[in-house]
Amino acid sequence: MSKPEQWHGTTIVCVRKGNKVVIAGDGQVSAGPTILKGNARKVRQLAGGSVIVGFAGATADAFALFERLEQKLERFPTQLGRACVELAKDWRTDRALRRLDAMLIVADRKETFLVTGAGDVLDPEHAVVAVGSGGNFALAAARALYPHVSDAEAIAREAMAIAADICVYTNGKLTVETLEA
Numbered sequence: 001m002s003k004p005e006q007w008h009g010t011t012i013v014c015v016r017k018g019n020k021v022v023i024a025g026d027g028q029v030s031a032g033p034t035i036l037k038g039n040a041r042k043v044r045q046l047a048g049g050s051v052i053v054g055f056a057g058a059t060a061d062a063f064a065l066f067e068r069l070e071q072k073l074e075r076f077p078t079q080l081g082r083a084c085v086e087l088a089k090d091w092r093t094d095r096a097l098r099r100l101d102a103m104l105i106v107a108d109r110k111e112t113f114l115v116t117g118a119g120d121v122l123d124p125e126h127a128v129v130a131v132g133s134g135g136n137f138a139l140a141a142a143r144a145l146y147p148h149v150s151d152a153e154a155i156a157r158e159a160m161a162i163a164a165d166i167c168v169y170t171n172g173k174l175t176v177e178t179l180e181a
Contacts, residue, residue, distance in 0.1 A: 010042055011134030011163045011170040012054035013142055014105045014112055016127040017152040019181040021107045023054040024156040026134070026164060027173035035171075043175040047073040050108055051080065052177040056132035057102030065091070065102055080106065084113045084121045092119035103131045109181045128155075134167030153178055 012025045025042035028035060043054040044066060051073060055062035068090060072083035084106055091100065104115040114122040114129055128146060130139035142159035149155045153176060164172045 010056040010132035011130070011138050011160060011167060012042060012056050012105055012132050013130040013135070013138040013156050013159050013163075014054065014107055014124075014128065015142055015146070015152040015156045015159070016107070016112055017146065017155065018150065020152040020178055021052070021109065021112065021181075022152045022156045022176060022178045023052045023105060023107060024153075024160050024174050024176045025054045025132075026160060026170045027175065028169060028171040029059070030169050038171055039173050041175045043177050045177055046070050047077070047108075050179070052107050052179055054105045054131075054177075055102050056135065058100070061100035062102040062104070064100060065104060069104070069106065080108045080111050081113065081121070081123070084115050088115050088119050088121045091115075091117050105129055105131060107179065109179050128159075130159075132170075134163035134170035137163035137166045137170070 014023045023043050027039040029037040029040050045052055069087050072086045076082045100117055106113045106115060112124055128142040138159045141162035142155050145155045145158055160174055161172060164170045
């Protein structure tokens, strides 16, 4: 039996600066050398627009996680960190969820978290975090731009443009969500 094609194609970057937090994601989904879709929407608003989330990984898995995170946010409406920890606990221990292949960047007006299926809930050390195939390219670009550009959205957009120029699994069709403090 042959191995299934490896799916690639996500770059998500989150930038927090001034009174804004921005998550930007590209639209490309690839299987091996083939682009399957160029305009996927990998960044969403949750909790009535008070939380923004970007995902890298399998789309169906991410939607299952969005639904679970939405439930946690309803249970802990003003505690993003607690909602993320509860999601990570379920993700790691629940037999069905444990198989989900995705990473999430979750942000509200005050906090940003990187959540993984390994049970990690990381509060990034820097005001920029990124995941996905082109995540390291976007991360490096955003951190280089950060001291020189005053607007979080401008940093995120330029970092994504740089990642799209370098990473074959990243395109320039962006979804951008912003929250202001």
